[in-house]
Amino acid sequence: MNLVQRARGNNIHSIRHFLIFMTMAAPSVTKGKQGPALGPKEFYLIIYNALCCIGWAYVLALGIPSFISSVASATSSGESIIDALKTAGRGVYAATPASAGWAPETTPSLASILFYVQSAAILEIVHAAIGFVRSPVFVTVLQVGSRIVALHMITNSPSAQSQWGAALMIFSWALVEVPRYLFYVTAIVTGDATKKTPFPLFWLRYSLFAVLYPTGISGELSVFITASKCDTFLSLLGKNNTSIMYWYAMAFPIIYVPGALPMILNMASNRKNAFKKRFAKPPPPPRGLVWPVTETKPNGEEVRSSTPTAKEILAAAIGAVDPELAEKVRNEKKWRFGYVKHLVAMVECQCKSPEDALKVANAGLNKAYSLFQFVSKDGSKTTTFAEAMAAKNDTKFHTGFVKGELASPKDKKLEVGYKGKSISGDELKMQVKKWVDYGTIEPSAGEAICNCVNNPGWLDLSDKYFVLLGAGSAMGPFEVLMSLGANVIAIDLDRPQIWKRLINRAKNSSGSITFPMTKEQSSCTDEDEMFASSGCNLFTETPLIRDWLVDLYPGKSFTVGSYAYLNGALHVQVSLAMDAICRDLCDRRKGTSLAYLCTPTDLHLIPKEAHDAALANYKEFSKKPFCMLMKLLGGRKFLRKNVRNPVSGVGGDFYYVNGECFAKFHAYSVSISI
Numbered sequence: 001m002n003l004v005q006r007a008r009g010n011n012i013h014s015i016r017h018f019l020i021f022m023t024m025a026a027p028s029v030t031k032g033k034q035g036p037a038l039g040p041k042e043f044y045l046i047i048y049n050a051l052c053c054i055g056w057a058y059v060l061a062l063g064i065p066s067f068i069s070s071v072a073s074a075t076s077s078g079e080s081i082i083d084a085l086k087t088a089g090r091g092v093y094a095a096t097p098a099s100a101g102w103a104p105e106t107t108p109s110l111a112s113i114l115f116y117v118q119s120a121a122i123l124e125i126v127h128a129a130i131g132f133v134r135s136p137v138f139v140t141v142l143q144v145g146s147r148i149v150a151l152h153m154i155t156n157s158p159s160a161q162s163q164w165g166a167a168l169m170i171f172s173w174a175l176v177e178v179p180r181y182l183f184y185v186t187a188i189v190t191g192d193a194t195k196k197t198p199f200p201l202f203w204l205r206y207s208l209f210a211v212l213y214p215t216g217i218s219g220e221l222s223v224f225i226t227a228s229k230c231d232t233f234l235s236l237l238g239k240n241n242t243s244i245m246y247w248y249a250m251a252f253p254i255i256y257v258p259g260a261l262p263m264i265l266n267m268a269s270n271r272k273n274a275f276k277k278r279f280a281k282p283p284p285p286p287r288g289l290v291w292p293v294t295e296t297k298p299n300g301e302e303v304r305s306s307t308p309t310a311k312e313i314l315a316a317a318i319g320a321v322d323p324e325l326a327e328k329v330r331n332e333k334k335w336r337f338g339y340v341k342h343l344v345a346m347v348e349c350q351c352k353s354p355e356d357a358l359k360v361a362n363a364g365l366n367k368a369y370s371l372f373q374f375v376s377k378d379g380s381k382t383t384t385f386a387e388a389m390a391a392k393n394d395t396k397f398h399t400g401f402v403k404g405e406l407a408s409p410k411d412k413k414l415e416v417g418y419k420g421k422s423i424s425g426d427e428l429k430m431q432v433k434k435w436v437d438y439g440t441i442e443p444s445a446g447e448a449i450c451n452c453v454n455n456p457g458w459l460d461l462s463d464k465y466f467v468l469l470g471a472g473s474a475m476g477p478f479e480v481l482m483s484l485g486a487n488v489i490a491i492d493l494d495r496p497q498i499w500k501r502l503i504n505r506a507k508n509s510s511g512s513i514t515f516p517m518t519k520e521q522s523s524c525t526d527e528d529e530m531f532a533s534s535g536c537n538l539f540t541e542t543p544l545i546r547d548w549l550v551d552l553y554p555g556k557s558f559t560v561g562s563y564a565y566l567n568g569a570l571h572v573q574v575s576l577a578m579d580a581i582c583r584d585l586c587d588r589r590k591g592t593s594l595a596y597l598c599t600p601t602d603l604h605l606i607p608k609e610a611h612d613a614a615l616a617n618y619k620e621f622s623k624k625p626f627c628m629l630m631k632l633l634g635g636r637k638f639l640r641k642n643v644r645n646p647v648s649g650v651g652g653d654f655y656y657v658n659g660e661c662f663a664k665f666h667a668y669s670v671s672i673s674i
Contacts, residue, residue, distance in 0.1 A: 041132055042188050048123065049188070053181035055117030059174045062110040065102065066095035067167065089164030092171070093154065111155075114170065117177075118151045143263075147173070149252060150220045157223075159230035165222025172216030179204040194277045202278065206271040213267065217260050224252045288540030289385055289573050292371045306569060307335050309371055314342055317364030321349050321356045340660045343603050344644070351605070351647040351654040365579070372576055377540060389543055389580050397516035397548040400534055404509040408485045412459040414452045429453055439613055461486035462510070465556045467549060467585075469538065469578045470564030472498045475597055477561065482509040489514045489552065491545060494535030496528070503531070516548050538564060538577040546581045550588050557591030601659045606643075611655035614643045 038046075067088045074084035095110040097103035121144045128135040150169065154160045183205040187193035197205075227233045228249035234242040286304070295303040311330055319326030322345075329342045350357040366386075374388030375381070383391075415422040416431075423431060429450050436446040452458055462485040471478050471490035481488050482505055490513050492498050499515065506513035516536045524530040536545055549558070562578040565571060586592045598604075606614075618641050621627050630638045646653035 038188070045127075045132065046185055046188050048120075049181045049184040052117055052120055053178055053185065055113055055120070056174045056177040056181065058113050059110055059117065059170065060178065061102075062095040062097065062100045062113075063092050063167070063170060063174070065100040066110075067092055067171075069099065069101060086164045089167035090162045092167035093161040110170070111161075115151065115155060118147055118173070121147065142259075146220070146252065146256075150223050153227040153233065153249060154223050156236055157227040157230040157233035160223045160226040160233070163222060163226050165219045165226070167219070168215050169219025169223055172212045172219055176208055176212045176216065179208065194274065202274075206267075206274050209264065209267040209271075213260075213264050217256060221253050221256060224249050285379055286373075286375050287377060287379065288375060288537065289388075289542055289577050290373050290375055290539075291569065291573070292373050306572070310339070311335065312371060313364055313367045314339075314346065316367035317360045318342070318346050318349055320359040320363035321352070325349070340603075340658070343660065344658060347603055347605075347656055348647045351649040351656075353650040365583075368576060369580070372573075374542075385576065385580070389546065389584070391543065393543050393547055395544055397536065397544060398518065398520050399548075399552065400515045400517040400521045400530065401512065402503050402506050403512045404482070404485070405507050406510045408460065408462060408510040412456050412484075414449070414456070414459060416449075425453065439617075442607070442610065459484055463487075465489060465553060465558050467491065467558050467560040469560065469562050469581065470574075471502060473563040473565060473597075475565070476563035478502065479505070482506060482511045482513075485510040487512045487514065489549070489558070491516070491538070492535055494518075494537060496531040496534075499531040499534040500527075503527075503534075514552070516545065538574050538581075542577045542580055546584050549581065549585055557593070558585060558589060559593045559595055560585055561595035561597075563597055599659075603656065603658050603660055605654055605656045608646075608653075608655050611643050611646070611657070614657065615641075618643070 070088035070091050071081075071084045074087045075081060079087065091099070093111055093114075096107070097105050124133075124135070125137065125140050125144055127133045128137045128140045154166055154169075160166060179201055183193070183197055183201050186197045186201060190196035228246050233249070234245045236245055291304040291306060292309055293302045294305045294308045297303065311332065315326040315329040318329060325342075325345050328345075332338045332342065346360060350360050369386035369389070370384050372385040374383050374385045413424050414428065415424045416428055418431060432441075432446045432449050435441045436443050461481065465487045466477075466481055467489045468476055468478060468481075469491045470476060471488065471492045478488060478490070488506070488511060490502055492502070502515075503513060515534050517530075517533045519533045521530060521533075524533060538545065560582050562575070562582065564574045564578060566574050582592075582594055586594070622631070622639065622641075627639050642658050644656055644658060646655050648654075
């Protein structure tokens, strides 16, 4: 193990994982009501969206009456309803106020308004690029670009204009866009696109796609295919270049085949998330460990935003060894997409020397403890988290204990489930060698497994004590520890169903479970009362959990594992709570060791062998046609090399992997660094 890895210790692991989670800035949490602030940008967007809405409404106002009139005329002439619909569809593009029956003038026609209002959508790309709206630029380019291409083809192809698919495309576009642009207007005016927009408009915005996307795509495909057969369109670049225009038209049906379904599924996902947010219950008042107040508005409204908090913590960490880099963190304007380079700088600073590694870790964690707040259960008192953990507490947990009813197996052996069966002994060691040779696991992991196979006595954990913060976690080791007869000290929420499962599993094992209770176990009249009295809350009872663990089983060495997981900003809070408990147990109990559940989307040191293997794999796969296409279409955002050049420091060169991705909720990155 190199010098920096030895010096990093538990607190370095903590600060890095905390910072990686928190830099994925959590949404602001506000207290009170906030009215929309309408500036020049908002007024411009209101005007833009309103005009587009009117334009598309005009398209419908011409198209629908013209279509109905044509259907009526065709059916009265003896055509079947299907033929009448096709006939009417062929004339929609050429609709005028006169054909719609509401004005004698022939201008402006549907075709002219369609051209201008759809061309205006190009501004949506500009809006996304300059930050007027939060839409991703690449996705916006794809969506708007495909429509512009379809518009270009129908504008320059008489054949495409006069086929029934044109009506399907035009009506699908207009029926989607009228409620969409109106939704945007109301969202800007009300200041809340999720909860304050009228529900009928909200429903239309997130539901019409289910019908109109498939019909719109079908109409666009008919325009592409018809244009590819239209002599007028094919001759746009001259008669000698018809093949260019043909493949220009036919390229889009080829692209649509794999691209249509993901787009529809993406909208379905957006609908699910939007409805979930719309009907979500209001957040409870802040209690226990909470994000710090970053702004107080004139009306007394409290804002708890993660971005300034994340910046201050990361700046404090880096500033312990490089104040100039710390200022760059504080001055970062595009935090959502710019935080990763600062995390990279932090890791590189830690690689310089063991002393620098510890300085960075301690400074970052100390800043987090001083910034985050702790609110009493009744909301009457607010302190810093550091003060809350230092305060003396009169309230204490009681201790519950249940011993397993099974005897410990005499002949224990390590078994691993693989391909539907359990393998052990020499068969397991042979399979481990294959995994190591193939690169599935690191050599050190393979060596550890084989050592357990060769030393079955290691599988008896009856004299070992494991503290599981988040004992009920699906990814945690509770089941394995119970099967090995370990003594598990379980920390989880005070929910009866959790403790019924954990305690019953412990009974059906050779191990034991110890857990916090709000009353004496002996005073419980039955198991249901025991389940209801068990558990605690890492957010609101962090100091009490720490106190209980510090005094529990004096003289025993604890291995403390942090396995609790929550979504979004809550994970930052639970990570900091677990770190506080781990920190104090390390300080107050000799022999305490720590365990963490790591993630691949992290930024951390790796062995040189892992670096070389990753680099070789990247060189091999980056040359494959599919990977080259992904990189090309993704604007070099996909399939990027994640191993970096080594950093020189005390003890030699240090290699690291950058597994960060912007798709993560960006407070997640800081939480990992805790």
